[in-house]
Amino acid sequence: MSTIPVMIPWLGEEEARAAAEAVRSGWVAQGPRVAEFERAFAAAVGVPHAVAVSSCTTALHLALVGAGLGPGDEVVVPSLSFIATANAVTYVGATPVFADVDPATGNLTPETVAPLLTGRTRAVIAVDQGGVPVDLDAIEELARPRGIAVIEDAACAAGSVRRGRPAGADADLAAFSFHPRKLLTTGEGGMVTCQDGELAARLRRLREHGMSVSAADRHAGTGGAAVLETYDEIGFNHRMTDVQAAIGLVQLGKLPAMVARRRELAAGYRELLGAELAGRLVAEPTYGTSNFQSLWLLLPDEAPDRGQVLAAMAAEGVSARRGIMAAHLEAPYKGAARAPLPVTELLTSRTLILPLFHSLTAEQQERVVAALKGAL
Numbered sequence: 001m002s003t004i005p006v007m008i009p010w011l012g013e014e015e016a017r018a019a020a021e022a023v024r025s026g027w028v029a030q031g032p033r034v035a036e037f038e039r040a041f042a043a044a045v046g047v048p049h050a051v052a053v054s055s056c057t058t059a060l061h062l063a064l065v066g067a068g069l070g071p072g073d074e075v076v077v078p079s080l081s082f083i084a085t086a087n088a089v090t091y092v093g094a095t096p097v098f099a100d101v102d103p104a105t106g107n108l109t110p111e112t113v114a115p116l117l118t119g120r121t122r123a124v125i126a127v128d129q130g131g132v133p134v135d136l137d138a139i140e141e142l143a144r145p146r147g148i149a150v151i152e153d154a155a156c157a158a159g160s161v162r163r164g165r166p167a168g169a170d171a172d173l174a175a176f177s178f179h180p181r182k183l184l185t186t187g188e189g190g191m192v193t194c195q196d197g198e199l200a201a202r203l204r205r206l207r208e209h210g211m212s213v214s215a216a217d218r219h220a221g222t223g224g225a226a227v228l229e230t231y232d233e234i235g236f237n238h239r240m241t242d243v244q245a246a247i248g249l250v251q252l253g254k255l256p257a258m259v260a261r262r263r264e265l266a267a268g269y270r271e272l273l274g275a276e277l278a279g280r281l282v283a284e285p286t287y288g289t290s291n292f293q294s295l296w297l298l299l300p301d302e303a304p305d306r307g308q309v310l311a312a313m314a315a316e317g318v319s320a321r322r323g324i325m326a327a328h329l330e331a332p333y334k335g336a337a338r339a340p341l342p343v344t345e346l347l348t349s350r351t352l353i354l355p356l357f358h359s360l361t362a363e364q365q366e367r368v369v370a371a372l373k374g375a376l
């Protein structure tokens, strides 16, 4: 009996060929394919600018630098998120302040954010957790009059929709991940999107050591081969490679099919689980749709300990996963500033993530549900 994993990226010959072509071209570092991937991604999201980087973690780092965050500043973030959300705040010397989340979606709401705003709050990172679009508009309505920046952590949300527009489309700054645990993958990789051209130009310099003329432009002769670049501020090496971008271009073309398939599979789970258990799955908001990057289920109160449930499912060849982590429970953030986090603590300890990937079959879904029901 083969084990059903929680996620398998949907990669094929086309990606392999695209990567091989990049290698054969001799141009493997950031170059023409990265520029093309940026244009295609910006068009798909519906934003004027996209800046490709090495991961969503580095995308968040650049977004925070771009927003001018630094020591003494407070940034409200959900604790219920991959730890990179909070770590990016720490990288710039600012202080993460943890807010609780909505129990149905796992996302921040104006009600959970508002009590944490102080005179030192400079930004909120609104996460589209597990692909569920956060109510960015409501959080912006709260933050903007106070001069607080809102950054969308759309790591999981390529292909999710908010009010008829792609996740990230309306954010001043949004960060995406192309890790294989998300939908669209480049192995490792990320993207920052933004509305402002000058900010995009600065982010492009910052991802490349602060260089005034990019190495790609110099090599291509388009930046003026004779022009000496300058380094006007301290930047980073957050570049994506052309090999990754070549894969990303193929993956981006498949994104609509990925989302459609995941939504179909999520509906299949709802049916197989039956009304009572299906009612405990992550909910979609009224204003948008999820790409179901993570389909999580809150265990019934009377169910055994989650570790036992996961072990019983594993014994049946089903690899479910614990739910989203909570950063405030990890060593670096014990004692960090926060609201009471009862919903976060419930969701992080009592949810599990069901296997969901493009090639998952109906028969495998039945096995997953049978294993879950058996474990309960």
Ligand SMILES: *Cc1c(COP(=O)(O)O)cnc(C)c1O
Binding pocket: 055, 056, 057, 058, 081, 082, 084, 085, 127, 129, 153, 155, 156, 176, 177, 178, 179, 189, 190
């Ligand atoms: C995965 C994830 C990240 C980090 O993405 P990487 O590309 O692995 O750096 C950040 N935020 C959230 C919400 C994530 O799920």
